[in-house]
Amino acid sequence: MLSETASREIIKIVGQENVLTTPEERYCYAYDATDLTAVPDLVVFPGSAEEIAQIVRLANEHRFPVVPRGAGTGRAGGSVPVQGGVVLVLTRMNRILEIDLEDMVALVEPGVITGHLKKVVEGQDLYYPPDPGSADYCTIGGNVATGAGGAVAVQYGVTRDYVLGLTVVLPTGEIIDCGSRTFKGVVGYDLTRLFLGSEGTLGVIVKILLRLVPRPASRQTLAAGFADLDAATKAVGRILQAGLTPTALEFMDRGTLDCVREMLPFPVPDTVQALLLIALDGHPKDVAGRASRMARLCKEQGARPIKRAQDAQEAERLWQARRAISPATFKVKPAKIAEDVAVPLSAIPHLVSGVQEISRRRGLPIICFGHAGDGNIHVNIMYDRAVKSESDAAQQAVVDLFKLVRTLRGTLSGEHGVGLAKAPYIGMELSEAAIALQKRLKRAFDPNNIMNPGKIFPPDDF
Numbered sequence: 001m002l003s004e005t006a007s008r009e010i011i012k013i014v015g016q017e018n019v020l021t022t023p024e025e026r027y028c029y030a031y032d033a034t035d036l037t038a039v040p041d042l043v044v045f046p047g048s049a050e051e052i053a054q055i056v057r058l059a060n061e062h063r064f065p066v067v068p069r070g071a072g073t074g075r076a077g078g079s080v081p082v083q084g085g086v087v088l089v090l091t092r093m094n095r096i097l098e099i100d101l102e103d104m105v106a107l108v109e110p111g112v113i114t115g116h117l118k119k120v121v122e123g124q125d126l127y128y129p130p131d132p133g134s135a136d137y138c139t140i141g142g143n144v145a146t147g148a149g150g151a152v153a154v155q156y157g158v159t160r161d162y163v164l165g166l167t168v169v170l171p172t173g174e175i176i177d178c179g180s181r182t183f184k185g186v187v188g189y190d191l192t193r194l195f196l197g198s199e200g201t202l203g204v205i206v207k208i209l210l211r212l213v214p215r216p217a218s219r220q221t222l223a224a225g226f227a228d229l230d231a232a233t234k235a236v237g238r239i240l241q242a243g244l245t246p247t248a249l250e251f252m253d254r255g256t257l258d259c260v261r262e263m264l265p266f267p268v269p270d271t272v273q274a275l276l277l278i279a280l281d282g283h284p285k286d287v288a289g290r291a292s293r294m295a296r297l298c299k300e301q302g303a304r305p306i307k308r309a310q311d312a313q314e315a316e317r318l319w320q321a322r323r324a325i326s327p328a329t330f331k332v333k334p335a336k337i338a339e340d341v342a343v344p345l346s347a348i349p350h351l352v353s354g355v356q357e358i359s360r361r362r363g364l365p366i367i368c369f370g371h372a373g374d375g376n377i378h379v380n381i382m383y384d385r386a387v388k389s390e391s392d393a394a395q396q397a398v399v400d401l402f403k404l405v406r407t408l409r410g411t412l413s414g415e416h417g418v419g420l421a422k423a424p425y426i427g428m429e430l431s432e433a434a435i436a437l438q439k440r441l442k443r444a445f446d447p448n449n450i451m452n453p454g455k456i457f458p459p460d461d462f
């Protein structure tokens with residue numbers, strides 16, 4: 001619980017206009033995109049690294065938790081203040097400080113909205129590839145802290161591949177720079193990578209130096225429907241092996257298609273059990289050639305129909321439908337547990353058929369879609385929270401899924417992170433020695449455990 005004295009000190013640091021104190025206001029910062037909630041004692045909108053450092057030093061003195069938060073779109077409960085304390089919302093720190101065309105880098109504050117940065121750099125003929133489905137509203141700081149991925153990871157990689165350097169306020173209040181403006185750099189341990197995906201547990205990221213690449217000259221989008229689910233998942237491996245370098249290779253099962261079918265620019269026959277949505281980037285002539293070969297390959301794998309987006313608008317409608325899947329799934333049931341497991345490419349067919357088996361066993365609809373091109377499938381276990389048997393079955397389905405994924409040599413999370421939601425399960429993937437080492441690292445950074453406590457490691461386990 002935050003003391004009155006600490007609260008007054010914080011208000012002195014940031015100003016009364018940059019804190020929220022009433023229960024109604026604080027409740028708005030109690031959640032993220034999971035259904036986990038915990039109300040913070042105070043919500044603070046800092047304006048600079050120095051203000052954050054002062055708050056963190058106070059936190060060590062008075063022993064209250066500090067929970068960094070971007071836009072709160074996280075899918076693991078990472079920004080939910082499970083032990084109370086201060087939620088530090090980074091959205092005021094939202095300046096693009098520099099775009100350097102010669103060095104091909106951008107220096108940004110953490111509260112910049114990802115989609116905004118993408119548009120601004122595209123206006124300068126450059127490209128910032130990472131594109132989480134939430135790009136229109138999540139922050140770059142949140143992307144770095146979760147190690148966010150997205151659809152184009154197949155060709156371009158994920159957020160981690162674009163972060164050259166960071167400025168971080170450590171849990172002890174010092175401010176450090178790590179990384180470098182060069183594309184290479186091996187001086188000392190790679191602290192930049194350590195902060196990537198650290199989910200706000202090792203420090204508050206206050207500045208981010210990002211690598212940019214040239215803007216692709218053109219993009220083509222294809223949609224390939226399959227009457228056979230197994231044929232669709234098997235086609236993923238064939239497409240990747242064929243050397244046609246897809247930029248994105250997304251998968252939607254029948255349940256997904258039913259949720260977004262009216263958004264698609266063409267009708268999807270009832271016979272279609274799965275759809276692959278494929279993007280190809282490059283010079284227009286090269287892309288046209290690869291798109292034709294891709295269409296042929298999909299046909300050989302049994303795809304019917306195969307549609308090529310006729311223009312940018314039609315392609316955008318397809319990608320809009322893709323981005324709309326997550327909210328549209330609530331047509332099926334009022335609540336869901338959204339997992340983002342990843343498996344080796346050869347295991348995708350086994351994952352999807354295994355999920356169908358879990359769905360039958362637990363008596364719940366489970367919708368699968370996502371980034372098939374890198375084996376990262378979003379498994380959405382749909383249920384009704386008001387029905388206890390369904391809530392229990394949903395929790396059991398999560399355990400079934402994680403067991404299946406580990407058997408297939410996959411990982412519990414491809415891009416959303418552990419946060420609060422998956423903390424009880426990390427022992428299913430990491431050995432005792434690996435967890436113990438990670439805890440020692442956490443203690444070395446944060447001896448008083450004030451920075452986002454209760455995350456990543458199982459509860460009461462610190």
Ligand SMILES: Cc1cc2nc3c(=O)[nH]c(=O)nc-3n(C[C@H](O)[C@H](O)[C@H](O)COP(=O)(O)OP(=O)(O)OC[C@H]3O[C@@H](n4cnc5c(N)ncnc54)[C@H](O)[C@@H]3O)c2cc1C
Pocket residue numbers: 032033067068069070071072073074075077078079090110131132133134137138139140141142143144145146147148149150151199200201203204205206326327415416419452
């Ligand atoms: C519809 C939808 C689609 C999505 N699609 C994708 C997708 O395709 N790929 C993907 O990877 N994710 C996806 N997500 C999940 C989510 O958008 C990402 O995890 C995103 O990176 C979170 O950013 P945020 O600003 O909302 O962070 P928050 O949710 O506010 O925080 C996430 C974590 O980062 C920490 N954090 C935030 N800012 C900082 C900071 N400055 N310093 C230190 N720690 C910080 C928080 O403490 C927390 O642990 C999706 C979510 C939704 C709702």
